[in-house]
Amino acid sequence: MAFGDYPAEYNPKVHGPYDPARFYGKADVPFGQVKLGELGAWFGRRNKTPNAIAGAVSRAWWRWQHKYVFPKRAGIAPFFQLTVASMTFFYLINYTKLKHHRNYKYH
Structure with missing residues (x-):
């Protein structure tokens, strides 16, 4: 994915108009529903590349x-x-x- 392109998972026929505040990747368990024993595996499934982090910040900005x-x-x-x-x-x-x-205060 180049800078300024739509995400690879976005399909206009399925998703309709593009929403920059929405994540179009595979759905996962929300952080609030993760149990403590599954926390390491949950963090391991996260994409930690600079593009993924920038996308998460961008989605948070647009949601706000x-x-x-x-x-x-x-x-x-x-x-x-x-x-x-x-x-x-x-x-x-x-x-x-x-x-x-x-x-x-000195005593």
Whole structure:
């Protein structure tokens, strides 16, 4: 699969219009239904190539867009989510500088 192409599993006659938020590969047990004994085998069945990881991130982005941004009466939730995510990200990347400014209590 080249960059920008449809997934190899996508068949327009079977699936209809293409949805970037949908996984067209073989269905597997959802992560929430995996038992602890089967967890290693479940992770072993995952495709860990860079293209597969990029596809999973892309599907997550599109699902988030369809749920919070694209509805007609979209609220303010996506703006708050992006604000909290960016605040957390910048706190984490600056943590090594911020931890030196702690107020220590000496007894």
